[in-house]
Amino acid sequence: MAEISTVVSSIDELAPYRLSDDLLLELVSVTATVEQDPEHAAAGPARVEVFEPLNLIKHQPPGGYPIENRQVRLTCAKSAGVRVGDYIRFRTVP
Numbered sequence: 001m002a003e004i005s006t007v008v009s010s011i012d013e014l015a016p017y018r019l020s021d022d023l024l025l026e027l028v029s030v031t032a033t034v035e036q037d038p039e040h041a042a043a044g045p046a047r048v049e050v051f052e053p054l055n056l057i058k059h060q061p062p063g064g065y066p067i068e069n070r071q072v073r074l075t076c077a078k079s080a081g082v083r084v085g086d087y088i089r090f091r092t093v094p
Contacts, residue, residue, distance in 0.1 A: 002041035004048060006032035011089045014075065025076045030064065030090050034070040041068045041092045042070045046048055050081065050092035054079045 012029040016029060022086045049064035050056045059076040066072075072090065 002037065002039035002092045003051075004034055004038040004067075004092070006088045006090065007035050007085045008082060008084050009033045010086065011082065024086055026080050027075045028082060030074050030076060030082055030088075032072045032074070034067075034072075037070070042067050044068075047093040048072060049093050050074075050088060051091055052089040056082070064090075076077075 008030050010031045012031075014027045014029055037043075045066065047064045048067045050060050056074075056076055059073070059080060060076045065074050067090070082088075
């Protein structure tokens with residue numbers, strides 16, 4: 001299982017999205033480009049899950065996110081406080 005360190009390179013605002021009947025969150029779309037990948041796990045299509053920072057772990061879907069061409073696209077609550085330049089750490093999902 002490879003650990004992949006990333007840095008957030010862009011954030012796009014999305015329209016508010018209803019996640020449940022009683023919760024309405026504004027989401028941001030985050031593109032994170034792989035910075036370090038010692039096992040070259042990001043070279044081909046794979047799935048990854050966040051393990052740092054903790055505030056993003058609870059927002060990820062079951063099975064993690066697809067990674068392709070050394071990029072991961074994910075959405076998270078705007079309240080998670082993600083900013084350009086933040087580091088996110090993933091691990092590959094078997």
